[in-house]
């Protein structure tokens with residue numbers, strides 16, 4: 001059974017375009033034409049790299065929520 005999908009969001013008003021998330025989780029996050037991060041798909045499969053990307057973002061712009069329950073899965077400190 002595959003894991004429940006997650007919703008990945010980026011607060012683009014906070015993103016400073018470091019590119020760290022796109023390098024860490026390129027299947028889930030990419031840099032848009034304006035140099036700020038965007039989710040590759042509206043929902044994603046949870047993964048260690050996605051969690052890591054959300055936790056490494058220097059401006060805490062990325063959030064990963066459980067698609068059904070809305071629970072915040074990352075970042076969590």
Ligand code: SF4
Nearest residue numbers: 015016018019021057
């Ligand atoms: S790691 Fe954060 S600041 Fe850097 S590109 Fe991704 S969302 Fe933007």
